[in-house]
Amino acid sequence: MWWYVAKRLLQTIPVFLGATLIIFLLTKLRPGDPIVALAGNKPISDEVRQALRDQYHLNDFVLVQWLYFLKDVVTFNPDFVGLDGQPVFQKISNALPVTATLALMALAMDAVIGIVVGTIAGLRRNGWFDSITLVLSLVLLSVPIFVVGFVLQFLFGVKFGIFSPTVGGDWSVGDLILPAFVLAIANIATTTRLTRTSVANNLTADHVRTARAKGLSESLVIRNHVLRNSLVPVVTYIGINLGSLMAGAIITEGIFNVQGIGNLAFQAVNRGDTPLTVSVVAVMVMIYVFMSLIVDLLYAVLDPRIRYV
Amino acid sequence: MTTQPVNDAPLLEVKDLKVGFRTGKKAVLTAVDGASLSIYPGQTIAIVGESGSGKSTLAHAVIDLLPGSGHVISGEILFEGRDISRADRKAVLALRGSSIGLVPQDPMSNLNPLWKVGRQIKEALVANGVATGDAADKRVVELLEEAGLPDAETRARQYPHEFSGGMRQRALIAMGLASRPKLLIADEPTSALDVTVQKQILDHLDTLTDTLGVAVMLITHDLGLAAERADHLVVMYRGKIVESGPAREILQDPQHPYTKRLVSNAPSLASQRLSSVRARAEVREQAVQTASEIAAEVAESSSALGEGRDDILVAENLTKIFTLRGSKPWEKIDFAAVEDVSFRLRRGTITAIVGESGSGKSTVARMVLDLLPPTSGNVIFDGKNVRDLKGRGEHLRLRRQMQPVFQNPYASLDPLYSIYQSIEEPLRTHEIGTKKEREAKVRDLLDKVSLPTTVMSRFPTELSGGQRQRVAIARALALDPEVVICDEAVSALDVLVQAQILELLNDLQAELGLSYLFITHDLAVVRQIADDVLVMQNGKVVEAASVSEVFDNPGQEYTRRLLDAIPGASIPLGG
Numbered sequence: 077m078w079w080y081v082a083k084r085l086l087q088t089i090p091v092f093l094g095a096t097l098i099i100f101l102l103t104k105l106r107p108g109d110p111i112v113a114l115a116g117n118k119p120i121s122d123e124v125r126q127a128l129r130d131q132y133h134l135n136d137f138v139l140v141q142w143l144y145f146l147k148d149v150v151t152f153n154p155d156f157v158g159l160d161g162q163p164v165f166q167k168i169s170n171a172l173p174v175t176a177t178l179a180l181m182a183l184a185m186d187a188v189i190g191i192v193v194g195t196i197a198g199l200r201r202n203g204w205f206d207s208i209t210l211v212l213s214l215v216l217l218s219v220p221i222f223v224v225g226f227v228l229q230f231l232f233g234v235k236f237g238i239f240s241p242t243v244g245g246d247w248s249v250g251d252l253i254l255p256a257f258v259l260a261i262a263n264i265a266t267t268t269r270l271t272r273t274s275v276a277n278n279l280t281a282d283h284v285r286t287a288r289a290k291g292l293s294e295s296l297v298i299r300n301h302v303l304r305n306s307l308v309p310v311v312t313y314i315g316i317n318l319g320s321l322m323a324g325a326i327i328t329e330g331i332f333n334v335q336g337i338g339n340l341a342f343q344a345v346n347r348g349d350t351p352l353t354v355s356v357v358a359v360m361v362m363i364y365v366f367m368s369l370i371v372d373l374l375y376a377v378l379d380p381r382i383r384y385v
Numbered sequence: 386m387t388t389q390p391v392n393d394a395p396l397l398e399v400k401d402l403k404v405g406f407r408t409g410k411k412a413v414l415t416a417v418d419g420a421s422l423s424i425y426p427g428q429t430i431a432i433v434g435e436s437g438s439g440k441s442t443l444a445h446a447v448i449d450l451l452p453g454s455g456h457v458i459s460g461e462i463l464f465e466g467r468d469i470s471r472a473d474r475k476a477v478l479a480l481r482g483s484s485i486g487l488v489p490q491d492p493m494s495n496l497n498p499l500w501k502v503g504r505q506i507k508e509a510l511v512a513n514g515v516a517t518g519d520a521a522d523k524r525v526v527e528l529l530e531e532a533g534l535p536d537a538e539t540r541a542r543q544y545p546h547e548f549s550g551g552m553r554q555r556a557l558i559a560m561g562l563a564s565r566p567k568l569l570i571a572d573e574p575t576s577a578l579d580v581t582v583q584k585q586i587l588d589h590l591d592t593l594t595d596t597l598g599v600a601v602m603l604i605t606h607d608l609g610l611a612a613e614r615a616d617h618l619v620v621m622y623r624g625k626i627v628e629s630g631p632a633r634e635i636l637q638d639p640q641h642p643y644t645k646r647l648v649s650n651a652p653s654l655a656s657q658r659l660s661s662v663r664a665r666a667e668v669r670e671q672a673v674q675t676a677s678e679i680a681a682e683v684a685e686s687s688s689a690l691g692e693g694r695d696d697i698l699v700a701e702n703l704t705k706i707f708t709l710r711g712s713k714p715w716e717k718i719d720f721a722a723v724e725d726v727s728f729r730l731r732r733g734t735i736t737a738i739v740g741e742s743g744s745g746k747s748t749v750a751r752m753v754l755d756l757l758p759p760t761s762g763n764v765i766f767d768g769k770n771v772r773d774l775k776g777r778g779e780h781l782r783l784r785r786q787m788q789p790v791f792q793n794p795y796a797s798l799d800p801l802y803s804i805y806q807s808i809e810e811p812l813r814t815h816e817i818g819t820k821k822e823r824e825a826k827v828r829d830l831l832d833k834v835s836l837p838t839t840v841m842s843r844f845p846t847e848l849s850g851g852q853r854q855r856v857a858i859a860r861a862l863a864l865d866p867e868v869v870i871c872d873e874a875v876s877a878l879d880v881l882v883q884a885q886i887l888e889l890l891n892d893l894q895a896e897l898g899l900s901y902l903f904i905t906h907d908l909a910v911v912r913q914i915a916d917d918v919l920v921m922q923n924g925k926v927v928e929a930a931s932v933s934e935v936f937d938n939p940g941q942e943y944t945r946r947l948l949d950a951i952p953g954a955s956i957p958l959g960g
Binding site for chain 2: 280281283287289292293300301304305308378379
């Protein structure tokens, strides 16, 4: 298994290089002069402009600029700054905890609600609970996240005042409950459906019939032979979700004013701040890659047939 | 086998049982229609029938495990005098495992892949209150040993995927007998296994149920096997019991037309008859004659690939080595799937390659078909070395003259292609004829394989397994090949359908002068269809001889084992 882990870790190197290069080039293709944006759209003298361009290596060939960026990132250069002159690593490490908490809370809601509801629906397929679940999950999947976000913010934040409608810079876990739920909604719907199908399929599996023939009671059959088998595909899906939840945080963080990674990425893209944009996206890519590695390893824990070589 | 005690009351009595599946709001499909039978303590009875005859449904009704919308419509199932078809869940639950055990059909799918084998057997002991804790663990090992699994203590701690098919079936037998039931339902317990393993397992099950005095309800599609294993036979056809009685009586003097057809056509039984050898000889004579006429044509024509030789297909020292990944990234393991296999197929004859799964016979077929490059050795088609073929043109010509028919007609036909499209496709690929001519050819082919032209517009899912295999044969014949390679072409089919397809292949050979390479794991079908036999084991040819030599005087221990494993061989037949 360690060979497998080593191989996967080695694979992250080309992924990192490729992802940063693509995003670097894309931000360079973006119209508009970053120096003008930096100066706040005011006219500046040519000397100042030249000085700034030199400082940010903007006069070099684009691939050389990328190599400068790589050098700063790989050496964790504390002087590596964004266009606004603020250190990039500092900014990311400030924004990461709140987004990570948000994503983990969303993940927990996704797993608990999705698996519980999905299992009940799957066990009573075509019953009333199942039908309601299916319709509801379809509705949740089809309504865009910003609609659900604003509606829930208005209802629970403003009208009933159960949660604070915005989070802001000084956050607590309680503040994040509502945003996390909004973030998780689409995933909950998918997890529910996936669990339902998986449970329903497993119920008709041959080995489940054999378990019944052995004389096991229905509850034992379900607990030992249906649930764990059904969870194998679900765990894969939920694990991969953490990555997408971090990325999906951009909209949710905007709605609830969470000062997280999503907000940071949004601002950086708006300002044309290449170093910050590429760094933030690189962090997201890396989290996604490591999550999928963890999921793959977890998969082997759940299913003894999986062996990595 | 035990003889039935006269005074005892029956252990299980099924009276006029009707089982149905709801297919729509009100529509009900009757799967078992008025079945009655009784099993006495310690007796073994076999229920025989083809797929869809309702034999498995009947068995599942007894243990109340009907799938989906299946339900008992009317009739009674009396177990020790109590009607269990109307009993409540709790009473049925109490019977399962402890009074009625089940050995299911497919060992691959009937063990939970996520739990250790020992734990899955222990579960049964605990649930039925036989033993708990350490005592149960010890009992599990005893049970596995009893089921004939060597090194049971280690095996109990392994997962199902670490077991071979035969070992899994032994584990399932241990499971079915764990709580010492009075009745064991064995639902095709060995049809997914190799013939030799099948025999070992059935022998073991026989001794075991005999010593324990367990009554057995054996479900099988193979009449020969049923007659060999049970003293009482029940023949089912389309949901009804058409005949029942002592095994020998039914085999020697079948009454119902369906049973008569089974007795005369089932390959395991037909392989004993000399008449099938004589019939084959007649076919061969005709085929060789037609083939030599074709060979003369080929020798003169310039468009055909070959030279019109007598040995149309020759394999010389074929070897295939697959390189597998080892446990470390830089480790490579060489695995010889086929080692030094040579044979020649004479024009108008049939050579069979026989072997168990993993013996390399299908790899040989793929190399001969030029679908897999051999590591070393040559395939020579009508004097031309396949290795020396140049360009797409020559390879296409080879494909025209050599066509395959594969095992699974469900998988080898594109579900989105109509039957017409499937058969016409090779003609289109090779740009043969106009649209009208191609249509005429498809009609002609369907006629040759005895299918009505009305199937042209239908899709594979609308046809039965036998019909699909006919379509696959028609497709293989579309290009007028000289050689047809049948890779387990009848193995997935019911016995009667098997017999029909074998007959079709024989007829087509006589008519068209075809040569077949016939790959099968079942020696029983070989006698009806082949002239020469190659027996393969672990990638090597262990015996090569004519069919009659192999059957009458097998030279190798392994071949003898394969022959012994043909079920029903020991039973004298009438007629």
